[in-house]
Amino acid sequence: MTIYFDHNATTPLHPDVFEAMRPWLMSRHANASSLHRGGREARAAVDEAREQVAQLVGAHPSQIVFTAGGTEADNMALKGIAGTTRPARLLISPIEHPAVTDAATALAASGWQVDTVAVDGDGRIDLADLERQLADGDVALVSIMAANNETGVIQDMPAIADIVRAANVWLHTDAVQAVGKYGFDFARSGAHCASLSAHKIQGPKGVGALVADKHLDMAPLLHGGGHEQGLRSGSYNVAGIVGFGAAAARLSEYRGAEIEHMRKLRTMLETGLDTMPGITRFSTGAERLANTCQFAVAGYDGEGLLMLLDREDIAVSSGSACAAGSGEPSPVLLAMGVDPAVARGAIRVSLGPENTAEEVEQFLKVLGRLSGGAAGAMPGSISASVLSG
Amino acid sequence: MNVLDDGHTARRWLPRFLSPRHAVVNYAIMRWQGIGDADTPGADAECRLHIACDGLCEQVPIAAAAFAAFGPPVVIACADWACEWLEQRTIGDAHGLSVAHFEQALALAPSERYAALLVLDALAGALENSRLDQDRPYLGS
Amino acid sequence: MSAGADSIYLDHAATAPLAPGVADVMQRVLVDTPANPASAHGPGRAAATEVDTAAQALGGLINAPPGSLVWTSGATESINLALKGGAEFAGCGAHIVSVATEHRATLDALAWLEKQGACITRLGVDGDGRIDMDALSDAVDADTTLVSVMHVNNETGVVQDIAAIGALCAERGVALHVDAAQSLGRLTIDVGAMNIALLSVSAHKIGGPKGVGALYVRQRPRVGLAPGIHGGGQQKGLRSGTLATHQIAGFGAAARHVVAHRDAEQQRLAALRERLWQRIGATDGALRNGASDSVAAPFLSVSVSGVHGDALLTGLTEGEPALAVASGAACSAAKGQSSYVLRAMGRSPREAGASIRFSLGAGNDADDVDRAAERFVAEVARLRALSPAA
Numbered sequence: 001m002t003i004y005f006d007h008n009a010t011t012p013l014h015p016d017v018f019e020a021m022r023p024w025l026m027s028r029h030a031n032a033s034s035l036h037r038g039g040r041e042a043r044a045a046v047d048e049a050r051e052q053v054a055q056l057v058g059a060h061p062s063q064i065v066f067t068a069g070g071t072e073a074d075n076m077a078l079k080g081i082a083g084t085t086r087p088a089r090l091l092i093s094p095i096e097h098p099a100v101t102d103a104a105t106a107l108a109a110s111g112w113q114v115d116t117v118a119v120d121g122d123g124r125i126d127l128a129d130l131e132r133q134l135a136d137g138d139v140a141l142v143s144i145m146a147a148n149n150e151t152g153v154i155q156d157m158p159a160i161a162d163i164v165r166a167a168n169v170w171l172h173t174d175a176v177q178a179v180g181k182y183g184f185d186f187a188r189s190g191a192h193c194a195s196l197s198a199h200k201i202q203g204p205k206g207v208g209a210l211v212a213d214k215h216l217d218m219a220p221l222l223h224g225g226g227h228e229q230g231l232r233s234g235s236y237n238v239a240g241i242v243g244f245g246a247a248a249a250r251l252s253e254y255r256g257a258e259i260e261h262m263r264k265l266r267t268m269l270e271t272g273l274d275t276m277p278g279i280t281r282f283s284t285g286a287e288r289l290a291n292t293c294q295f296a297v298a299g300y301d302g303e304g305l306l307m308l309l310d311r312e313d314i315a316v317s318s319g320s321a322c323a324a325g326s327g328e329p330s331p332v333l334l335a336m337g338v339d340p341a342v343a344r345g346a347i348r349v350s351l352g353p354e355n356t357a358e359e360v361e362q363f364l365k366v367l368g369r370l371s372g373g374a375a376g377a378m379p380g381s382i383s384a385s386v387l388s389g
Numbered sequence: 390m391n392v393l394d395d396g397h398t399a400r401r402w403l404p405r406f407l408s409p410r411h412a413v414v415n416y417a418i419m420r421w422q423g424i425g426d427a428d429t430p431g432a433d434a435e436c437r438l439h440i441a442c443d444g445l446c447e448q449v450p451i452a453a454a455a456f457a458a459f460g461p462p463v464v465i466a467c468a469d470w471a472c473e474w475l476e477q478r479t480i481g482d483a484h485g486l487s488v489a490h491f492e493q494a495l496a497l498a499p500s501e502r503y504a505a506l507l508v509l510d511a512l513a514g515a516l517e518n519s520r521l522d523q524d525r526p527y528l529g530s
Numbered sequence: 531m532s533a534g535a536d537s538i539y540l541d542h543a544a545t546a547p548l549a550p551g552v553a554d555v556m557q558r559v560l561v562d563t564p565a566n567p568a569s570a571h572g573p574g575r576a577a578a579t580e581v582d583t584a585a586q587a588l589g590g591l592i593n594a595p596p597g598s599l600v601w602t603s604g605a606t607e608s609i610n611l612a613l614k615g616g617a618e619f620a621g622c623g624a625h626i627v628s629v630a631t632e633h634r635a636t637l638d639a640l641a642w643l644e645k646q647g648a649c650i651t652r653l654g655v656d657g658d659g660r661i662d663m664d665a666l667s668d669a670v671d672a673d674t675t676l677v678s679v680m681h682v683n684n685e686t687g688v689v690q691d692i693a694a695i696g697a698l699c700a701e702r703g704v705a706l707h708v709d710a711a712q713s714l715g716r717l718t719i720d721v722g723a724m725n726i727a728l729l730s731v732s733a734h735k736i737g738g739p740k741g742v743g744a745l746y747v748r749q750r751p752r753v754g755l756a757p758g759i760h761g762g763g764q765q766k767g768l769r770s771g772t773l774a775t776h777q778i779a780g781f782g783a784a785a786r787h788v789v790a791h792r793d794a795e796q797q798r799l800a801a802l803r804e805r806l807w808q809r810i811g812a813t814d815g816a817l818r819n820g821a822s823d824s825v826a827a828p829f830l831s832v833s834v835s836g837v838h839g840d841a842l843l844t845g846l847t848e849g850e851p852a853l854a855v856a857s858g859a860a861c862s863a864a865k866g867q868s869s870y871v872l873r874a875m876g877r878s879p880r881e882a883g884a885s886i887r888f889s890l891g892a893g894n895d896a897d898d899v900d901r902a903a904e905r906f907v908a909e910v911a912r913l914r915a916l917s918p919a920a
Binding site: 006010012013018031033037039067072075097098101103105199205206222223225226233235240303313316317 | 541545546560565569572604607642739741758770771772777843847848854
């Protein structure tokens with residue numbers, strides 16, 4: 001039975017969410033844009049989900065634009081806002097998810113200047129640097145994620161928003177990780193738009209949303225039919241959206257208790273890690289998501305350790321799932337000033353509400369055993385230990 | 390809040406569209422005193438109202454009212470409702486019928502108001518366009 | 531599935547119920563294989579295997595190698611990626627040739643590209659909705675980047691001769707993009723034999739789930755595309771974002787089902803469709819849109835004189851029995867404009883507005899067709915009798 005400690009990559013679908021989706025998969029199949037009864041019922045279900053998602057994140061239903069996921073929402077925000085103005089400057093943090101970083105790189109190819117705001121050793125945005133960079137002028141958009149997927153670091157969004165708004169600039173935040181493991185509230189964050197993803201909160205993959213202030217001017221990414229007030233065309237994934245809504249509704253009720261549970265397990269994990277030699281934990285000085293712990297084991301290659309743990313039926317990740325197998329140290333850790341040799345050894349444990357204390361104990365036991373044989377897990381000797389395992 | 394802007398959510402008047410009771414084709418009246426036509430080209434809609442009564446003084450009761458209409462469903466519903474309303478009333482009452490009456494009775498959405506205006510135009514024509522011959526009151530059906 | 535006591539579903543072109551077996555596959559994957567397919571661990575690899583299996587199935591349906599498929603969130607996204615990605619890759623001076631009757635996804639994307647400086651040629655169609663091969667040949671020149679044609683029109687079911695168009699494009703060295711959202715699972719598609727460079731498809735039109743589609747991107751010779759969604763580099767960087775394993779698995783299951791049943795089913799639907807037309811066509815002033823030998827089997831588009839389109843649609847969809855049909859495409863229904871596709875075929879604005887699309891599917895039988903025809907004829911008569919022209 002696999003111990004699944006990779007909830008920041010994705011979460012298992014909650015049974016209640018599946019039950020909510022079931023009728024829309026099985027029998028209620030109408031296209032939500034159709035004018036007949038079935039179509040109207042489907043549209044009503046989409047609207048209900050819209051309210052549920054809005055409720056969870058502290059937004060108004062009319063601010064929710066459904067997308068096919070968090071990555072699309074990030075692309076919509078960056079390219080959509082950039083698309084309404086001439087190329088200028090774009091400020092992002094150096095610890096963004098590739099969806100933001102790569103979208104920014106694409107914009108750079110069409111004349112945008114992408115600058116990064118400094119972060120401290122724990123991965124928190126340097127507010128003074130943010131002010132300085134804004135003061136240099138010509139910034140059209142700032143994008144800073146509310147919580148980081150690798151380290152779990154939570155940014156002080158209200159403080160960031162104050163600075164960005166004072167400079168009269170739009171602020172986007174990737175809130176994909178923040179929603180379920182922290183009480184992210186769109187209105188309180190001060191951001192003008194925020195990206196969300198259903199499969200990080202025990203909802204289905206393939207659906208997300210961009211929460212957007214009514215005043216925000218955005219060019220759509222997808223054309224064709226004008227759905228979602230012209231912002232995002234394409235037939236509605238009714239079952240997926242209903243699932244998103246159900247996941248949001250469930251989370252609205254249980255988030256507090258689940259966060260507490262994950263925090264307890266994480267404390268147990270970190271207490272255990274702190275007794276082991278050669279373990280470096282990252283971002284210890286910052287407020288972090290209750291479920292996330294990123295650390296490195298001295299003498300180990302992160303990818304290699306991941307594979308060893310996988311053989312013991314424990315699923316974790318090294319850095320973002322998207323970049324798995326690239327062999328490069330995490331840009332997030334490098335931006336925090338972590339030594340590349342140390343960063344290369346990083347793995348990430350991201351807990352979920354269904355994880356147990358026994359699983360944490362088992363993990364610590366296995367890790368202790370593996371790291372006891374530290375000499376056998378240097379890069380280059382990985383294949384040997386895998387073959388002999 | 391319905392952000393999908395379909396305008397089809399309310400339509401309390403739908404049964405009237407599906408089963409109107411005052412279509413002129415169902416009336417056996419041979420001579421209508423007043424017949425009025427109006428159209429709303431923008432909606433590709435037309436309405437014709439027929440009134441049967443024994444005179445045009447305020448207190449004269451309306452014996453029958455019927456419609457013929459072409460257009461979106463709300464037009465047919467408004468025309469049918471207007472006829473039902475008229476049949477219990479007098480010529481004087483007819484002059485006082487307004488858009489507000491339609492809006493309230495049929496829960497019209499703002500985008501549907503034009504249908505009420507169309508029917509009222511046809512009614513105004515019918516009230517003016519009297520074929521009443523004072524010496525020969527209408528022969529009841 | 532389609533005939534309740536008071537409703538008959540005849541709107542399969544808008545969307546269809548999940549094909550048998552698809553829901554079970556999706557449930558199994560949702561419960562047993564929830565991991566991210568890009569993750570390196572065991573659960574991730576299991577998810578990746580499900581994705582590969584689906585690619586095999588869909589690839590088999592269009593005779594394309596599994597590795598040439600890019601999963602998207604639907605045909606709309608696939609079309610946006612093909613057109614915008616192709617234009618961006620070509621750089622300045624992109625010239626795209628398409629047709630006036632394409633889906634809104636194509637037309638709106640092309641309009642946007644035009645605003646960005648691309649040159650767009652939109653061919654007209656004849657009274658049967660077909661393009662003229664000579665006109666196409668004339669429109670394609672040395673600068674043409676891409677030709678984009680819908681295989682089966684979503685409003686009328688009219689079929690374009692993709693094999694001939696593909697041959698012409700191959701001759702001229704121009705890439706052909708085909709919107710196959712309505713033809714997948716209905717007509718034979720062979721991307722190699724038909725010289726198709728890019729093919730957009732949608733799962734929910736063939737009994738798969740909503741919210742997932744694919745774009746076939748030819749590998750040899752390679753077709754250059756700039757990605758539309760960046761970040762994470764999945765799918766060779768062409769379309770980033772976590773793959774929705776259950777959605778893709780559902781698409782694959784639908785593809786497998788279609789392969790087994792397509793030809794027999796299309797024959798059955800063609801017969802039902804003619805039966806429907808026989809009963810409806812007797813009505814005075816009822817016009818069939820598209821010639822029966824060039825309209826895909828499940829489709830019947832009928833224009834009716836002397837009735838208002840909104841009234842006809844409402845009367846049919848709200849009466850007893852309620853017919854789930856469409857007037858114009860589902861996607862652009864809310865706009866209340868009369869169908870640009872039918873106007874392009876020569877119908878007057880009023881006729882184009884007073885048009886109904888029947889699209890038959892699994893679960894429709896002769897009884898459905900007879901009851902639907904009866905309802906249609908009755909409603910047309912009723913509305914005409916209500917009209918001042920009566």
